[in-house]
Amino acid sequence: MEAAMDLVRRMPPGSTETALNALLSLLPDHSIDLLSQVDLPLQVCMDKESLKEYILCEYNRDADSYRSPWSNKYEPPLEDGTVPSEDMRNLEIEANEVFSVYRDQYYEGGISSVYIWEDEDKGFIACFLIKKDGQGKRGYMQIGSWDAIHVIQVGPEEEGAAHYCLNSTVMLSLTTNNKQSGTFNLSGSIRRQMSMTLAVADGHLVNMGKMIEEMEGKLRNSLDQVYFGKTKEMVCTLRPPPEVLNMRLPDR
Amino acid sequence: MSDGAGEELSDRQKREIAVWFLSNAPAGEIHYVAKDVRALLGDEAVYEAAAAEAFPEHNKAHLVSLELPDRSGDIIITTYGELDKNNYLDPRTAQVATVDHIKQKCTKLRPAADEELPSAYIEDFRSALDVELSKYVSEAYPKGVCAVYCTSGKDIEGPGADFGLAAVISAARRSPQNFCNGSWRSIWNLEFYDESQFVEIKGKIQVGAHYFEEGNVQLDTNIDCKDSTVLQSPEDCAVSIANIIRHHESEYLSSLEESYLNLSDATFKDLRRKLPVTRTLFPWHNTLALSLTRDLTKELAIGK
Numbered sequence: 001m002e003a004a005m006d007l008v009r010r011m012p013p014g015s016t017e018t019a020l021n022a023l024l025s026l027l028p029d030h031s032i033d034l035l036s037q038v039d040l041p042l043q044v045c046m047d048k049e050s051l052k053e054y055i056l057c058e059y060n061r062d063a064d065s066y067r068s069p070w071s072n073k074y075e076p077p078l079e080d081g082t083v084p085s086e087d088m089r090n091l092e093i094e095a096n097e098v099f100s101v102y103r104d105q106y107y108e109g110g111i112s113s114v115y116i117w118e119d120e121d122k123g124f125i126a127c128f129l130i131k132k133d134g135q136g137k138r139g140y141m142q143i144g145s146w147d148a149i150h151v152i153q154v155g156p157e158e159e160g161a162a163h164y165c166l167n168s169t170v171m172l173s174l175t176t177n178n179k180q181s182g183t184f185n186l187s188g189s190i191r192r193q194m195s196m197t198l199a200v201a202d203g204h205l206v207n208m209g210k211m212i213e214e215m216e217g218k219l220r221n222s223l224d225q226v227y228f229g230k231t232k233e234m235v236c237t238l239r240p241p242p243e244v245l246n247m248r249l250p251d252r
Numbered sequence: 253m254s255d256g257a258g259e260e261l262s263d264r265q266k267r268e269i270a271v272w273f274l275s276n277a278p279a280g281e282i283h284y285v286a287k288d289v290r291a292l293l294g295d296e297a298v299y300e301a302a303a304a305e306a307f308p309e310h311n312k313a314h315l316v317s318l319e320l321p322d323r324s325g326d327i328i329i330t331t332y333g334e335l336d337k338n339n340y341l342d343p344r345t346a347q348v349a350t351v352d353h354i355k356q357k358c359t360k361l362r363p364a365a366d367e368e369l370p371s372a373y374i375e376d377f378r379s380a381l382d383v384e385l386s387k388y389v390s391e392a393y394p395k396g397v398c399a400v401y402c403t404s405g406k407d408i409e410g411p412g413a414d415f416g417l418a419a420v421i422s423a424a425r426r427s428p429q430n431f432c433n434g435s436w437r438s439i440w441n442l443e444f445y446d447e448s449q450f451v452e453i454k455g456k457i458q459v460g461a462h463y464f465e466e467g468n469v470q471l472d473t474n475i476d477c478k479d480s481t482v483l484q485s486p487e488d489c490a491v492s493i494a495n496i497i498r499h500h501e502s503e504y505l506s507s508l509e510e511s512y513l514n515l516s517d518a519t520f521k522d523l524r525r526k527l528p529v530t531r532t533l534f535p536w537h538n539t540l541a542l543s544l545t546r547d548l549t550k551e552l553a554i555g556k
Contacts, residue, residue, distance in 0.1 A: 007292075008468070009467075010462070010464065010468070013470055022273065025269065026266070026267070101534075106527075106534075107524050108525070108529065132495070145523075147497075176519075181470075181475065182504070182507075183473060183474050187471070188470055195320060216524070222298055222467075223469070228516065231434070231462075231469060231470070234425060235508055237398075238424075238459070
């Protein structure tokens with residue numbers, strides 16, 4: 001598994017799906033680990049009842065069908081597909097509504113879905129997904145995509161508090177293509193974890209939402225400053241821009 | 253892919269998968285990828301077959317440069333200098349190096365035979381450009397190497413026929429302790445047309461960078477350039493071509509810097525804003541108010 005994960009870290013981010021399929025066929029015994037540790041760009045499906053799109057992932061899949069968070073139904077229809085308990089479903093409905101507003105305020109578009117289900121130890125797990133593709137109204141981006149996956153494990157409530165463990169991944173791809181600057185593609189994914197014990201007086205949704213908001217801010221900042229910054233630094237090490245060269249050679 | 257479970261992969265399928273991973277290795281990382289692939293396959297024969305297929309292609313595609321055994325310089329592994337699978341011409345020193353693709357080392361060196369080298373007439377053009385290009389590369393690239401090859405008409409003895417040269421520049425930086433690797437590769441194809449006294453210049457520049465501390469971010473860019481100059485004396489041609497290459501590569505670097513600037517200023521904002529449209533953090537405590545507002549909006553919309 002270690003070698004497999006190292007390979008995923010080195011392959012072009014745009015080819016993750018091919019890499020995962022190759023690894024699955026080489027290591028059929030590790031398929032569960034591979035599927036849970038390698039994140040792929042999110043796929044979308046249309047809920048025929050509400051005519052709203054929702055995001056597909058391992059967490060709303062049963063056999064070959066995916067459950068819509070809007071209608072709670074599987075597509076393709078599944079007679080005995082597992083659904084969350086009534087309590088969990090009520091929280092899920094609320095979470096989807098609120099998260100849509102959050103998504104709209106930060107992403108000005110895109111699609112979001114939240115899936116919630118009981119955990120074995122009396123807590124629950126919530127999965128928040130956002131997918132944004134775009135041409136970009138500011139006009140520089142030709143093809144861009146941002147996929148965010150947040151999985152929160154919520155422990156059982158003890159003395160008015162609960163433990164929240166958040167695992168987040170953001171996958172990003174930016175491509176510009178024009179005659180003057182050629183093809184420019186910058187893409188990648190990063191994964192981070194955050195754990196907190198919080199009072200549940202305000203409700204789980206408030207706590208989870210705040211953690212996700214903080215995490216997304218951090219991930220966005222890391223991608224912008226650190227990750228993109230590092231690749232730019234590398235380009236300028238390979239062929240320094242003239243102002244750097246002039247500084248190094250003051251006598252010229 | 254079929255559902256796979258229980259189906260054993262054939263050796264051929266395993267080799268194809270291994271070759272795919274190896275040929276997608278970022279610059280400077282093929283040995284790490286090879287180590288992983290070898291561990292995953294657990295089959296030396298399949299691994300060796302895959303490595304024998306993938307390494308030469310990778311080395312040529314990435315214009316890998318290797319130190320010559322006599323330390324007289326570096327040789328670039330490229331199709332232009334390829335005599336056979338393991339033997340590569342270094343046109344500057346007129347030597348042929350035997351290369352171990354998998355170890356990425358030169359094992360032997362011999363003087364090139366006359367028939368492996370261009371005629372004196374072509375060599376004048378080639379070496380003059382090599383001098384000018386080397387000057388430029390040593391100025392512009394802290395760790396760059398370059399070479400000029402004859403691609404066609406190497407036996408022409410004098411004016412009256414067309415010929416071709418290729419100028420190759422390769423700069424790589426490996427910094428695995430900083431989780432960062434990168435490479436700059438450019439290939440300039442030069443066609444010298446005798447009748448029209450015209451040199452057609454076609455270039456391709458490729459830049460890649462990989463940063464992988466707690467993540468995997470890759471830059472992958474390329475551009476095609478076109479230009480031309482008049483056919484003059486070898487020295488004048490060399491100066492003129494080197495200037496054209498310098499001009500295009502500097503322009504390209506500026507355009508890359510501009511792309512980065514646009515990226516954080518505008519492109520990134522298009523995907524996800526730093527702060528919501530409201531410019532304050534999301535009011536998680538007030539979601540009741542939010543849904544009330546929405547219900548109200550809904551009702552108003554229905555009322556319209």
